Amino acid sequence: MTDVPNISPLIIFFASIITSNMVLTNFLGMCSYISVSSEYKTASGLGQAALIVMSITTALNWLIDHFLIVPLGLEYLRYVIFIIVIAATVQLLEMFLDRYFPALYISLGIFLPLITVNCAIFGVSLFMVIRGYSFIQTVLFGIGSGLGWWLAISLLAAIRHKIAGNKLPPGLNGPAIAFITTGIIALAFIGFSGIVIIQ
Amino acid sequence: MSILISVAAVSLLTVFLTILIILGETVLANYGVCTIDINHGRKRLAAVGGTTLLSALADHEIFVPSACGGKSTCGLCKIQVADNARPVLPTEAPYLTNAEAETGVRLACQYKIKSDLSVVIPEQFLATRRYHGRIERITDLTYDIKEFRLALPPGESLEFKAGQYIQVETKPYGNVKESVFRAYSIASQPAEQRYVDIIVRLVPNGICTTYLHKYVTVGDEISFTGPYGDFYLRDGADxxxxxxxxxxxxxxxxxxxxxxxxxxxxxxxxxxxxxxxxxxxxxxxxxxxxxxxxxxxxxxxxxxxxxxxxxxxxxxxxxxxxxxxxxxxxxxxxxxxxxxxxxxxxxxxxxxxxxxxxxxxxxxx
The missing domain is CATH 3.40.50.80 (Nucleotide-binding domain of ferredoxin-NADP reductase (FNR) module)
Incomplete structure (x- = not known):
């Protein structure tokens, strides 16, 4: 097992929002990022769903990794177990929100179940294992990555909204211009790399 | 040994999560018994929270037309939730106009009962009933059209206006694993209260028409609900x-x-x-x-x-x-x-x- 890196959890938190953003530096969760970013409201809904699920599952997966997977030597089953945990968490979360936060549940709509198969969620869980984070580091890494993903998709949706009224070369309409935009946002985010860096 | 451990660990974890979900369902998705007020006090029913309006109404013998059986693919089961209707679900959106969505019209098969609520449904739905009839006669009218006479149980009668329709319920057959409802106009006259006639053309791969044409014989039991529809004689012309x-x-x-x-x-x-x-x-x-x-x-x-x-x-x-x-x-x-x-x-x-x-x-x- 790798040693716990000596980084302040707060630095991990800010880095995962800005310089180690799941979408803009690791390019994870791209499918929903591109396809659900054409409208700001729904994009933001998906971002919130990702934030909630990412925060909970990363912490949960850390506990399961440290108290079940590693002690039993089941590292090769990590992927399967993580996925099962994510799927079950989403199910439970859905019921919980439906009961106590119906407005949020409705606004998240179909995105909540879709989050189960979002690779950014899974990616965060795997990164926290590879980088050997402690529990506190993991929790802040999960929340930060969720916020980062929400920020990224909201930014793209807002920019796509601005682009929507403009004339584009025919081949660039839709996902193509979204990819180019993402690239430019990612470049802009590199500008932050002097502030915090964890990768 | 390690294989056994891994299998056991994954199984236990899955079982644990499943139990958690089942527990969650019984605790979180339990809304108790709710009251449904129909047409501003015309009728009041108790329904188990968490079920859909369509099935709750059907449990009380109020049959809102639905051709797809609650899968949100026909858009027929529209009813109006009188106040504080929850927002339109993505599954309902394709079937509702903006005006309908704003006035609280929702699909009964998608609207889950979570608290006491008040709904407005066409008065004629309150007069609809479920009948357990019997096929009395099958007549070949053309090469692909048959007429079915559905006899009502003794002592029961179906009051309808000429032009209205009933919904026939199929039983599972062949590869079709579920019951479906399909609408058929009544061909017999209202004066004949002992039976209703329906005329059915065989539609290739039609679930209900195939059922009626190929699987049903004289003497079989058949369930239907009705009467429905606003296609009947109006005054104003000679x-x-x-x-x-x-x-x-x-x-x-x-x-x-x-x-x-x-x-x-x-x-x-x-x-x-x-x-x-x-x-x-x-x-x-x-x-x-x-x-x-x-x-x-x-x-x-x-x-x-x-x-x-x-x-x-x-x-x-x-x-x-x-x-x-x-x-x-x-x-x-x-x-x-x-x-x-x-x-x-x-x-x-x-x-x-x-x-x-x-x-x-x-x-x-």
């Missing part, structure tokens, strides 16, 4: 034009027989459109009727008769035939029943002739 095609003859037959039985002072013309002679049925019945009643005229028309049909009646599309006989819309009402294509074409030709939209009544299927 001359009635009936236009039907295919199995659309059913409600028209009921209307014509009902009007004649009640001896209403109406002049009626019935146009029946078919492709060739083998698609015509009930010709003798209507010819006899036309001979006996001066106020009834029967005009069957063929659009493409076979060479050996020996047809000397009206030729052409039903719209052309109607245009040849009807020249104005004055004091006239038109009742149409058939495929959407036929009805749209007829509405177009009738409005050219001079019918306004409130003079045309139709039942598309």
């Amino acid at each position: 001359q009635l034009i009936f236009i039907a095609g295919g199995s659309g003859l059913a409600p028209i037959k009921s209307l014509i027989f009902d009007i004649l039985a009640q001896q209403l002072d109406k002049n009626m013309i019935f146009f029946f459109g078919a492709v060739s002679k083998r698609d015509l049925y009930y010709v003798e019945l209507f010819n006899d009727l036309a001979e006996k009643h001066e106020n009834f005229t029967y005009i069957p028309a063929l659009s493409k008769p076979e060479p050996d049909d020996d047809w000397d009646g009206e030729l052409g599309l039903i719209t052309e035939v109607v245009a040849r006989h009807i020249h104005d819309g004055e004091n006239k009402h038109a009742y149409l029943c058939g495929s959407p294509g036929m009805i749209n074409a007829c509405i177009e030709i009738l409005s050219q002739i001079g019918f306004s939209s409130d003079q045309i009544f139709y039942d598309k299927f």
Whole structure:
């Protein structure tokens, strides 16, 4: 097992929002990022769903990794177990929100179940294992990555909204211009790399 | 050994999560018993929270029409939630207009009961019931159209207006694993309360038409709900034009027989459109009727008769035939029943002739 890196959890938190953003530096969760970013409201809904699920599952997966997977030597089953945990968490979360936060549940709509198969969620869980984070580091890494993903998709949706009224070369309409935009946002985010860096 | 451990660990984890989800369902998705108020105090029912409105109403013998059985694919089960309707779900959105969404119209099959609520449904749904009838007679009308006589249980009667329809419930058969409901117009007259007739054309791969044509025999039990529909006789005109095609003859037959039985002072013309002679049925019945009643005229028309049909009646599309006989819309009402294509074409030709939209009544299927 790798040693716990000596980084302040707060630095991990800010880095995962800005310089180690799941979408803009690791390019994870791209499918929903591109396809659900054409409208700001729904994009933001998906971002919130990702934030909630990412925060909970990363912490949960850390506990399961440290108290079940590693002690039993089941590292090769990590992927399967993580996925099962994510799927079950989403199910439970859905019921919980439906009961106590119906407005949020409705606004998240179909995105909540879709989050189960979002690779950014899974990616965060795997990164926290590879980088050997402690529990506190993991929790802040999960929340930060969720916020980062929400920020990224909201930014793209807002920019796509601005682009929507403009004339584009025919081949660039839709996902193509979204990819180019993402690239430019990612470049802009590199500008932050002097502030915090964890990768 | 390690294989056993891994299998056990994953299984235990899965079982644990499953138990958690089941627990969550019983605790979180338990909304207790809720009260549904129907049409502002007209009726009050208790329903188990968490179920859909459609099934809760059906449990209390209120049958909202639904052709897909609650899968949100037909959009028929619209009802209005009187106050504080929850936002439209993505599964409902394709079937609701903006005006409907704003006034609280929702699909009953998608709307889950989570608290006491008040709904507005058409009054006629309260009069609908479920009947457990029996197939009494099956008649071949053409090569692909059959008439089914559904006898009601002894002592029960179905009160309906001529032109209305029932929903027939199929039982699982062959590869079809679920029951479905499909709407069929009643062909018999309201005066016959002991049975209802329906006319069914075999649709290739149609779940219910295949069931009725291929799997049902005389004596079988059959369930249906009804009556439904707002296709019935309206006041305001002395001359009635009936236009039907295919199995659309059913409600028209009921209307014509009902009007004649009640001896209403109406002049009626019935146009029946078919492709060739083998698609015509009930010709003798209507010819006899036309001979006996001066106020009834029967005009069957063929659009493409076979060479050996020996047809000397009206030729052409039903719209052309109607245009040849009807020249104005004055004091006239038109009742149409058939495929959407036929009805749209007829509405177009009738409005050219001079019918306004409130003079045309139709039942598309």
